[in-house]
Amino acid sequence: MSLQVLEPMTEKLNPKFVEISNLVKAYPNPYGDDFRVVEDFNLNIRQGEFISLIGHSGCGKSTVLTMLAGLNEISDGGIIVGNREIDGPGPDRAVVFQAPCLMPWLSAFGNVMLGVKSVYPHASKAEQKQIVEHSLSIVGLGDSMKKYPKELSGGMQQRVGIARAIALQPKVLLLDEPFGRLDSLTRMELQDVIIDILARENLTALIVTHDVDEAVFMADRCVMMSNGPKAGVGEIMEIDFPRPRDRESVFNDPMFFQYREHLLAFLEQRSHIKGETRVHTKDNLTGYMNKAELTNLEQKLSVA
Numbered sequence: 001m002s003l004q005v006l007e008p009m010t011e012k013l014n015p016k017f018v019e020i021s022n023l024v025k026a027y028p029n030p031y032g033d034d035f036r037v038v039e040d041f042n043l044n045i046r047q048g049e050f051i052s053l054i055g056h057s058g059c060g061k062s063t064v065l066t067m068l069a070g071l072n073e074i075s076d077g078g079i080i081v082g083n084r085e086i087d088g089p090g091p092d093r094a095v096v097f098q099a100p101c102l103m104p105w106l107s108a109f110g111n112v113m114l115g116v117k118s119v120y121p122h123a124s125k126a127e128q129k130q131i132v133e134h135s136l137s138i139v140g141l142g143d144s145m146k147k148y149p150k151e152l153s154g155g156m157q158q159r160v161g162i163a164r165a166i167a168l169q170p171k172v173l174l175l176d177e178p179f180g181r182l183d184s185l186t187r188m189e190l191q192d193v194i195i196d197i198l199a200r201e202n203l204t205a206l207i208v209t210h211d212v213d214e215a216v217f218m219a220d221r222c223v224m225m226s227n228g229p230k231a232g233v234g235e236i237m238e239i240d241f242p243r244p245r246d247r248e249s250v251f252n253d254p255m256f257f258q259y260r261e262h263l264l265a266f267l268e269q270r271s272h273i274k275g276e277t278r279v280h281t282k283d284n285l286t287g288y289m290n291k292a293e294l295t296n297l298e299q300k301l302s303v304a
């Protein structure tokens with residue numbers, strides 16, 4: 001069964017499936033003027049593309065994601081998803097947060113069903129059940145549907161969170177540090193789950209992450225945000241690894257080292273600069289360091 005049964009996608013291969021234009025988020029401050037967290041943030045996302053959004057803590061990554069989700073009011077500028085300007089949350093966009101926040105009195109099946117019923121109230125009971133079961137199976141919980149959150153590990157709970165999101169059959173999947181609380185093995189497993197789902201369902205996705213390896217491994221483009229306030233897109237780096245991606249060959253590819261080095265160099269050196277967005281392909285990457293400098297920098301960033 002395909003998750004597109006109820007609502008077939010019509011905007012295939014749209015190069016500007018998501019258009020974020022001159023986006024601003026400003027909060028009023030006690031002095032009567034605005035604290036502009038994000039300003040002139042511009043980004044177009046292709047249908048089916050996977051974007052990773054990376055930047056220093058507090059620069060405004062989650063702010064951009066929640067505005068795209070429709071959960072945070074847009075102060076200025078706008079966001080178009082599939083030819084429609086967004087003005088609030090909608091089933092075309094689903095979010096997976098760091099904590100899955102499951103209803104403790106409902107089973108995994110019940111938690112996923114909750115969203116399906118509200119988004120597809122007119123689908124038959126059999127169709128709703130089929131969507132829930134399918135979503136739980138593709139995240140690897142086919143045998144644990146009847147379990148309650150307290151009977152599930154942190155990783156399994158996050159799988160339910162992912163199933164709940166994809167069961168809504170969104171066009172855009174938004175991931176806000178979804179693996180931040182998980183151990184590295186579970187994190188890798190869930191990265192693979194997400195990559196598989198996106199390939200299968202042709203979903204467009206954006207992940208906010210602090211993990212440079214994750215940003216490179218998962219994405220088609222890494223978008224690096226400049227430091228706030230007034231944060232915007234500092235640089236964009238295209239990741240030229242074929243899909244489907246195989247973890248071992250990606251991590252052993254010399255380009256992987258160069259991509260992550262470039263991201264780290266941005267975080268260290270350029271993230272305060274705001275101006276014209278620089279776009280990098282594998283042929284024009286800059287900012288290389290030698291291995292010792294890189295190790296030094298990684299240690300510094302992990303302490304910060």
Ligand SMILES: Nc1ncnc2c1ncn2[C@@H]1O[C@H](COP(=O)(O)OP(=O)(O)OP(=O)(O)O)[C@@H](O)[C@H]1O
Pocket residue numbers: 027037055056057058059060061062063064228
């Ligand atoms: N309701 C609010 N009122 C005022 N300022 C806010 C509000 N919500 C967020 N901010 C500010 O917006 C800025 C960006 O926050 P945001 O959570 O988007 O950053 P982030 O890059 O996702 O951070 P992190 O990586 O640490 O999660 C921060 O300086 C934060 O203090």
